[in-house]
Amino acid sequence: MINQTTSNDMETSSHVDPAYLCLHGHFYQPPREDPFTGQLPIEPGAAPFANFNEKITTECYRPNAEAGNFEVISYDLGPTLASWLEDTHPDVYQRIIDADHQHIARYGVGNALAQVYNHTIMPLANTRDKRTQILWGLSDFRHRYGHEAHGMWLSETAVDLECLDMLAQAGITYTVLAPWQATTAIDPSQPYIVRLFNGRSIIVFFYNAPLSGGVSFDWNTTSNADLFAANYLPGHLVESKRKAGEPQLILIATDGELYGHHKPWRDKFLTHLISVGAPDYGFEVCTLERYLQMYPPTKEVELRTPSAWSCGHGVARWDTGCECTEGDSSWKAALRQALNNLAARGDQLFEQYAGETLSDPWAARDAYLPVRNGWEPIESFWSQYGKHHGLPGDPQLAQRTMLLLEAQYYQQYSFTSCGFFFEDLDRIEPRNDIAFARRAISLIWQALGIDLQEDFVKDLQAARSWRTHLTGVDLYRQLPVVRRDLLPPLPLPQLQRTDEQENVA
């Protein structure tokens, strides 16, 4: 039976020890669309579904939404996934958005968190890109949920102090990290304050690592929700707090897709745990913002930076490579260098040429998302960011500026972290990052007739798959053919190339 105890009962009762359980799901898929056509290619690995988004919707997003799980857990829905769901399965999308509204109606605070826009590894981004990622993430959240976000999920929980400080400046009050991201041993049953610059601070929840790991990776842990509540949860309560009647929180933070996709039927485990199992064993299911409202943090903590939840080597997993992935990971450094060089050159051109029509091109980029998505009229964008507080007199100059802004948009996409997460270069995720980079190259070529492809392709030569020995250049040449005038001419392949590869290109 569902325990009917409310938080008020708990606060007024002297002998009840308030034990809360929060499940946070990070729901995210990288963009899979061909950046030239906007179409999702068929993904054979997802058969019988057309692509993985469809497969995961059937296995996870839809059943969890229809069961009402989003109304009870804490969650973030990544912008690239939200956009796809909105177009493809609007009923599922709407249930997920409404879950936050229902939580507000019930508790006065939401249970959805925003996410940095492109799932960028923030410590590896420059200051300007960090700001754009945060502001686009917040803008996307505001558009979808109709209110400001107070929490933000950082991709891979990757942090440095600069990005936390920028979150605080943007009005974000809390985020979630792994316990090993603190410099000292912490008590994960309570949130902490992290001091930032100029008197600013942010609140950090540390998830319970053994339980989150068990739910994510151990099949048996989640075989029965009642057993989970009876056998797994109580051992993670802090006994001294229990005796003193102090509140405490067990936070289980994981990829949301495990509930039904990575682990079949775990959507039903989640439903039973939050509605029956946890309450039966004395746990009140709670969300992060609601917990903060009841029990604001008092203790402070210092963080290990840079750090992330799925790499023990700072953020090397997405940078120079590390032992977290098997094989020779030196391709990661080469791919990142190629993308960084391209972005540096693209930024320079953007500042120079978009600066002819925009009073502050970087502030304009931060405000670009709602314009390009049609959420805000283009006239108000120009009146706010245009040098002459309106559309430029020369329509060609206006068009050129929009192409350069769109190139910036795809430059941000090219740093999607999934491209660096896995073990090898010759996979769909790095191919997609290279495809986004090519789209940026194309837009700059259309805007200015300047060729950034030649240097990018040269840089890609240094990135090599240890499995198939294909290089970044091979992957670039294998991208879908586009209309000839959309890209600078690609020089003929150098020696060592096979006829077969030329045919593909």
Ligand SMILES: [Zn+2]
């Ligand atoms: Zn690592």
